[in-house]
Amino acid sequence: MDELFFGSCLPLAALVATIFLSLLFRLLALDGKETAGARLPPGPWNLPVIGSLHHLAGAPPHRALLRLARRHGPLMLLRLGEVPTVVVSSPEAAAEVMRTHDPVFASRPQGAMVDVVGFGGKGIIFAPYGEHWRQMRKVCVVELLSARQVRRMERIRQAEVSRLVESAAAASASPAAVNLSQVLTALANNVIARAVFGGECRQQEAYLRALEAVATLAGGFSLPDLFPSSRLARWLSCAARDLRRSHARVVSITAGIVQERMEKRRTTTPVADADVQDEDLLDVLLRLQEEGSLTLPLTTEIISAVISDIFGAATDTTASTLEWVMAELIRDPQAMSRATCEIRQKLGQGRVTITNADLGDLPYLRMVIKETLRLRPAAPLILRASQENCRIMGYDIPKGSPVFINTFAVARDPKYWDKADEFRPERFARSTPEYKWTDIEFIPFGAGRRQCPGALFATTTMELTLANLLYHFDWALPDGADPKALDMSEVFGLTIRRRSNLCMLPALHLPH
Numbered sequence: 135m136d137e138l139f140f141g142s143c144l145p146l147a148a149l150v151a152t153i154f155l156s157l158l159f160r161l162l163a164l165d166g167k168e169t170a171g172a173r174l175p176p177g178p179w180n181l182p183v184i185g186s187l188h189h190l191a192g193a194p195p196h197r198a199l200l201r202l203a204r205r206h207g208p209l210m211l212l213r214l215g216e217v218p219t220v221v222v223s224s225p226e227a228a229a230e231v232m233r234t235h236d237p238v239f240a241s242r243p244q245g246a247m248v249d250v251v252g253f254g255g256k257g258i259i260f261a262p263y264g265e266h267w268r269q270m271r272k273v274c275v276v277e278l279l280s281a282r283q284v285r286r287m288e289r290i291r292q293a294e295v296s297r298l299v300e301s302a303a304a305a306s307a308s309p310a311a312v313n314l315s316q317v318l319t320a321l322a323n324n325v326i327a328r329a330v331f332g333g334e335c336r337q338q339e340a341y342l343r344a345l346e347a348v349a350t351l352a353g354g355f356s357l358p359d360l361f362p363s364s365r366l367a368r369w370l371s372c373a374a375r376d377l378r379r380s381h382a383r384v385v386s387i388t389a390g391i392v393q394e395r396m397e398k399r400r401t402t403t404p405v406a407d408a409d410v411q412d413e414d415l416l417d418v419l420l421r422l423q424e425e426g427s428l429t430l431p432l433t434t435e436i437i438s439a440v441i442s443d444i445f446g447a448a449t450d451t452t453a454s455t456l457e458w459v460m461a462e463l464i465r466d467p468q469a470m471s472r473a474t475c476e477i478r479q480k481l482g483q484g485r486v487t488i489t490n491a492d493l494g495d496l497p498y499l500r501m502v503i504k505e506t507l508r509l510r511p512a513a514p515l516i517l518r519a520s521q522e523n524c525r526i527m528g529y530d531i532p533k534g535s536p537v538f539i540n541t542f543a544v545a546r547d548p549k550y551w552d553k554a555d556e557f558r559p560e561r562f563a564r565s566t567p568e569y570k571w572t573d574i575e576f577i578p579f580g581a582g583r584r585q586c587p588g589a590l591f592a593t594t595t596m597e598l599t600l601a602n603l604l605y606h607f608d609w610a611l612p613d614g615a616d617p618k619a620l621d622m623s624e625v626f627g628l629t630i631r632r633r634s635n636l637c638m639l640p641a642l643h644l645p646h
């Protein structure tokens with residue numbers, strides 16, 4: 135169990151020993167009382183104090199939980215520290231949680247770290263299911279991330295992808311490899327930053343750095359979340375302190391950006407229709423605030439929280455998926471060749487600019503993205519919490535239980551997926567070329583009321599980027615390295631990233 139897991143600055147053994155006595159009696163007392171008479175899901179054996187945590191050692195949590203599910207079943211109860219946590223690992227169990235009982239599980243777990251990252255529920259991702267969440271969800275779906283808004287962002291995507299193509303073209307003239315991990319992260323950051331702030335935000339770099347610090351600290355399980363009743367755990371945890379500090383920086387930078395924009399809006403001529411067309415997402419939120427048309431007032435604090443949530447949800451997920459796509463393709467020359475031929479044949483020779491409108495009929499490219507999302511879901515553990523007592527698959531789930539939906543396990547269920555561990559984009563040939571994301575065995579964007587509202591935004595960016603990378607370049611690993619030996623290990627954080635940077639050599643494709 136590594137530091138990332140606990141986000142703490144003291145070794146695990148010392149911490150566990152220190153808090154052991156203060157928790158042991160309370161835990162033993164609770165175990166019997168709260169679950170009397172209930173038929174709880176099965177799970178692995180527990181140790182005092184740390185509960186089931188030792189079962190998660192040695193592998194990223196989504197993989198360790200899949201291993202446990204194969205032994206204990208699709209609905210498990212684990213005790214993570216002192217928190218009884220339900221883990222869902224099959225399409226059937228996911229359907230019960232995210233469809234049949236969706237409203238019961240439409241909240242996210244609360245906790246010391248989540249409260250900080252989630253702006254105390256004022257944003258959208260960690261907002262409890264209720265009026266505020268409903269309103270912000272509507273604002274996201276109708277105003278910020280609608281199909282119309284995604285189309286309007288075309289210019290931004292184009293500009294950022296062109297920048298990426300230019301830098302890869304420059305690299306192709308030298309022996310240097312392109313660090314795809316870096317450039318794809320920059321691309322995802324810039325697309326979302328320009329969508330939210332427009333083109334002229336001075337603090338963008340500082341903001342992204344502060345957000346990255348928060349994401350690093352918030353990834354994994356932290357002592358305060360594992361031992362919520364222990365003041366000692368809170369006191370000992372550096373992660374919580376560091377997180378609060380980094381988060382305060384995000385809040386202060388966002389407040390500065392919002393304040394500056396409010397000033398600018400006050401001093402410029404009122405909105406005409408043409409201006410509305412040019413609004414970035416911050417403008418949209420400030421316009422809604424000025425109009426005062428929402429049921430609950432849209433405070434500046436809420437605007438800051440929603441903006442940070444969109445950044446947090448959009449950047450690493452998109453970048454890491456693109457990285458994995460390129461890594462999977464380089465390891466599978468047949469798939470790489472098929473995807474590349476498809477796009478080159480479809481677009482013909484000599485195209486400088488490729489737009490999303492050009493990508494209407496590229497079924498294989500979409501299959502590649504879908505298969506990558508299945509094998510490498512950016513957010514493999516979806517967090518929910520039960521709002522009332524509920525029965526799932528014949529087991530009792532007590533009110534307030536955190537629930538992890540392991541989308542990674544769901545997308546590897548052998549009942550639904552043949553040779554589930556292999557990268558085989560063709561398996562998606564059976565479905566429509568549209569992204570419907572309705573099959574419960576394939577839920578990289580979640581399902582139900584809390585399903586990702588940014589799926590269209592993400593897939594549009596990923597398709598355009600990938601199409602450009604494959605149309606303009608042939609790719610290889612540096613120094614003639616064997617693609618099969620490429621390091622594919624993962625780091626578990628807020629998203630699943632590659633442990634090592636993905637560096638590849640682009641060769642500019644010159645049509646014959």
Ligand code: HEM
Pocket residue numbers: 258259260271274279443444447448449451452455511512513516517577578579580581582583584585586587588589591592
């Ligand atoms: C490959 C890219 C992405 C993946 C894999 C992904 C995945 C997810 C998942 C699994 C959830 C939780 C869903 C649930 O509870 O059922 C989620 C929530 C969310 N995502 Fe995404 N996402 C991606 C990109 C984006 C983008 C680009 C945006 C915005 C521009 C976005 C905005 C959000 C928001 C606001 C939520 C919270 C929704 C709520 O709680 O009501 N995501 N995403």
